Amino acid sequence: MYLIKKRYLNFIFTFFTLILLVIVALFYVILNYVDFNSEIQIKLYSERLVFAGILFAIVISAIYIIAVYKNIKVLKKLDKLIELSKYGNYEFKKELSKLGALGERIQTLFKQTTFMSEKKSFKISSMANLNNFLFENIDLNLVVCDVEGMIVNCSLSFYKKFKTEASEVLYRNINDFKILNFKEAVFDIDKSKQPIIYKRVVMKLDDAEYKIDVTCAPILNLKNELSNVVLQIE
CATH class of the missing domain: 1.10.287 (Helix Hairpins)
Known part of the structure; x- marks a missing residue:
């Protein structure tokens, strides 16, 4: 060989x-x-x-x-x-x-890669469970969006305060609630890489209107690119 x-x-x-x-x-x-x-x-x-x-x-x-x-x-x-x-x-x-010998080495490499992938999967699942625990117990009204504005998670406190449910909010676009111009907000956040506060904006949710303050915080990935935006609503 x-x-x-x-x-x-x-x-x-x-x-x-x-x-x-x-x-x-x-x-x-x-x-x-x-x-x-x-x-x-x-x-x-x-x-x-x-x-x-x-x-x-x-x-x-x-x-x-x-x-x-x-x-x-x-x-x-x-x-x-x-x-x-x-x-x-x-x-x-x-x-x-x-x-032969090459196959044995590839198999060893494959086993090690699989082992590392499993460890990473365990870590990710652990972090996901920790994330769910925090969102269920934290006393903050949080909404997590991707860069396109799709809502991927909300804290339990948010649902309770605004009397809504996950089925009414999750996987909808944040623009549906008329909180702010999300595209412009993402541009500003991505540029500054710092939280931005929007005062006294109107949010429409379940046919009701709320005057709120919104803090938009960036979540960056390993490449320092904007991955998600967390909205803290007060």
Whole structure:
């Protein structure tokens, strides 16, 4: 089993071929300048040298072709593994075993990646449960929106204060409640990366109007990009 970058393989082949040609040419010149007993003897040694050079060239070419073939074969198996991994097929492990040492290393890497993914999933689920706990117990009227304005979460305090339910609020657009121009608010928040307070704005909810103060706080992701907006309503 071989897996070598093509440019390295080509470089190695070219390097050894050039060395072979240089050696053959050098010895051929030397043979023609050395004083042997007869021209027949010179011709004999020259022909042997050329024959040996051709033989070695054939061997190098054969090794190169075999290496390229092995490379292509391994890459095809890897492509097949990629396809099988999409469907969680049992054949995945079976195909890995055909790759020998490389397959064992891929399987080890796969296990470690799966383990890390599970740990991350546990952490995410734990954070989600913590988030739900806080939203159910915090004494703040919070509304969480994505950058498009869709409401993805609200605190229990918000539902109680404004006498509404999750089914009436969640996954609706914040613009439905006429609180503010959300597009402009997102632009300002994204630019400043700081909370912005809007005083005495009107919110329409369930055919009722409320005069409220709204603090829009940005939630940034790892790339420092705006991911969500939290509205604290008072």
